[in-house]
Amino acid sequence: MTEIRHIVFDIGKVLLHYDPSLPFNRLIPDETERQWFFDHVCTSDWNIEQDRGRTWEEAEALLIDTHPDHAENIRNFRRHWHEMVPHAYDDSVVLMERLIDDGRDVTMLTNFAGDTFREAQERFAFLKRPRGVTVSADIRLLKPDRAIYDHHVKSFGLEPAATLFIDDSQKNVDGAKEAGWQAVLFTDPATLKRDLTNLGVIA
Structure with a gap:
């Protein structure tokens, strides 16, 4: 060697x-609803694309177009990122x-x-x-x-x-x-x- x-x-x-659930334990108190949000809205596959270079603005717009009822919490992902670390x-x-x-x-x-x-x-x-x-x-x-x-x-x-x-x-x-x-x-x-x-x- x-x-x-x-x-x-x-x-x-x-x-x-790093734990993205930390702020969302407060923002979405219901565990089932919170898990659904991570499984279907702000997913790991969605988040990794920001690591690949996609802007947060593009990422948020994409999800808000598909899930308009969750617009605030979609924006909260970046807004509260500091709490995740x-x-x-x-x-x-x-x-x-x-x-x-x-x-x-x-x-x-x-x-x-x-x-x-x-x-x-x-x-x-x-x-x-x-x-x-x-x-x-x-x-x-x-x-x-x-x-x-x-x-x-x-x-x-x-x-x-x-x-x-x-x-x-x-x-x-x-x-x-x-x-x-x-x-x-x-x-x-x-x-x-x-x-x-x-x-x-x-x-």
Whole structure:
């Protein structure tokens, strides 16, 4: 196995907590109605297209045309996005910053809408510490598409075999491996620390 010289972090559910239900627990108190809204209106498939670069204005207009009775809560998805990301995973951040402080080459690769990522960077200063980031919306590519991994390699001058990717999604981990990277599935900071130790990244 090639020695790891580059470490690439995902962001959502690795460094930052993300849960779109948080504001909607208040906005749509009825659990059945709230679940219907996420299953049929503001679905995961709808939301991922903002990560691919579709604007919120386009996204909202599309849904409001189909579900005019839910217009207010459709707009509430972006309006209350900050509540969906209430805190960082401090122990994960400590690990990432330790790698940076040790002189390791650390970058980030994330499926994220452009404007919400910029908002997150202002709220969580540690997101500005790595050498750089590939944001899916900025290049209109999504994990686990092979092209986004290749784009990141080219952008930051990485050697795939010497690159370790950390992501909470198995399909994204598999996508990295198919692109020639090393990769580990994030479940919790303690497991990540053990993985990094076993791989010789940290002592």
